[in-house]
Amino acid sequence: MPHASAQPATTVRLGFFPNLTHAPALIGLERGTFQKALGSVKLDAKQFVSGTTLTEAFAAGQIDIAYVGPGPAISAATRGMPVQFLAGASEAGAVLVARKDSGIRSYKDLAGKTVAVPSLGNTQDISLRHILKEQGLKSRNDGGDVTIVPIPPADTLAAFVGKRADATLVPEPWGAVLEAQGHRVIGSEKTVWRGGQYPTTIVIVNAKFADANPGLVTAFLKAHTEAVAFLTKNPAAAQTAVNAQLEKLTGEKIDLRVLQRAFARTRFTTTLDLDALKEYAALNVEAGYARNTPDLASFVRK
């Protein structure tokens, strides 16, 4: 298959997380959608546990296309990494869960507690700091009394058992998994921010790779669109496929009813909500993770 560019890639290196909010990636892998679209070019999919490690791999030039949260994506673009925003992937799908014996029943009760997020500066961390601000609360490093600790979502179950955290803002399916263990959802995907109208995962591409391989990017986008369409049109089949892929990646299968609940709280899309991304960038500044809001429109790949 001939390439239009001077440096045609023989491999597309894809980064993603084993989360429901990355379901288009999981579907694309499980159903072979990506590989089919890329033809003879090999797909090399790598899973990451946090936006941090994914961004580091991106900076080192080890990843071409990635599913990632807006937080790390905006940070990377702001710091001058060759990142371009390609498409939307999922919206909402993050919930605030309180440990059953923590005594937390509403956002107000977070005062003086320890709240876990997947990593400092990630999408959920930024949302959490916004929630705290609206409640008149502050994190400890901002002079308040709420301790924000980074704990990978898969480890929050153990962290709750060991009482190392009182609550957590996690992407699905981890919220539903914790809920199934008897812990309490005190902030639904809709109350976390913007009535649920916010991107949780987007697709980004290395600008240099995209310039050299426009055909591959188009092919990948087509596969991504197909995966999202499958998720919205055949939820039942999609849940089975997602579960199968999650089991391959993590070695654990999720109870289908738990997965259904997580699905109901997540929306899949290919649209990039630039307004929401701009607000994210503003929250990033508010949280002290950046000093200025960049012109996000310039980072969108046309």
Added chain:
Amino acid sequence: MTVSRAPGDSVTPATRPSGRWRTLAWQVIGLLVIVAVWWLVTDVLKLYPPYVFPSPHAVWTEVAYGLWGTGPQDGKLLSAIGGSLRRVLIGYAAAVALGGVVGLIMGAWPPVRTSLGAYLTGVQSVPSIAFVPFAILFLGLNERAVLFVVILEGFIPVALAVSGALLTVPPALRIAGRTLGAHGPMLTWRVLLPAAVPNVLTGLRTAWSFAWRALVGGELLIAGSKSLGEQLEVGRNTANVALVLATIIIIGVIGGLFDLLLRTVEARVRRDYGLEVAQ
């Protein structure tokens, strides 16, 4: 009675004012060369993209914002320094107290020294970061876990230095003390311990560098309150390498300054004890 001191030669070549200025001059030249090479590699030759290796100017900007910036989100490095210093001073003080007691016990009873000493040396060879997962599980994801690691790392060099110093007190002093009527605890307290001070100070200096390193390692994994470790983690998570380098520099400067302070005290004590001989 007090231990006898050799008449001190208070001015040795290393501490003569002209020598001190020359040392300082060379150190400034060294710093300028390092910054110049750094600037050449980043800003001039642009060998690395700024998100991988930022310029001195970018790092300086982070230092300025973090230490004396006045915006609502500025001054984070300053409060991180405050948090880390508070933590390390508490941990270090506890480590010195604990190490002192353990060292005295080891020095007084040879069987304890033989049995415990070997294990302490073994524990000391384990990198502090290796204890962090255990500390988290044992004490929780909190400050106590950081202090645990700091104290564990800090007390061993003190204990070993105290027991070792007691052991290496010149026999003549011991005999002299006995002759003058000091026995048992009194001999240890009034004769041996004062004589051991120079060596104990060396132990305190080692303990400081161990404690400081253990602190930053622990803070890196147990983020959640103002700390230099958390600044490193935030810098990493927000792809802000300039903040990471700024924090590393601050960690180095604080560690170095405190070491310099202890080194000065140690030098003065060694001089007063007549251990520095003019060449």
